Amino acid sequence: MNTVNKTLALMALVSSSAAFAMSDFDTLDVDGNGVISQSEASVDAELMSKFSELDTDGYGELSKQECSKA
Numbered sequence: 703m704n705t706v707n708k709t710l711a712l713m714a715l716v717s718s719s720a721a722f723a724m725s726d727f728d729t730l731d732v733d734g735n736g737v738i739s740q741s742e743a744s745v746d747a748e749l750m751s752k753f754s755e756l757d758t759d760g761y762g763e764l765s766k767q768e769c770s771k772a
Contacts, residue, residue: 727766727769730742730743730745730746730749736765736766737761737763737764737765738763738764738769739762739763740753740762740763743764749772752772756768756769756771756772758771
């Protein structure tokens with residue numbers, strides 16, 4: 703499965719449940735680097751609306767600890 707198809711599948715999965723998106727950090731961390739970038743978060747409108755508030759360290763990405771405050 704190519705990257706575009708994986709991204710589309712992830713977007714469909716995330717958009718099917720807002721609660722799922724906030725509870726499954728590892729699913730949103732598509733590249734597996736331990737943080738959620740703005741690009742990765744962009745598949746979830748609710749998360750994006752809170753992104754700046756949750757990004758307490760100002761690095762432009764969300765750690766598991768920052769996401770747990772949602």
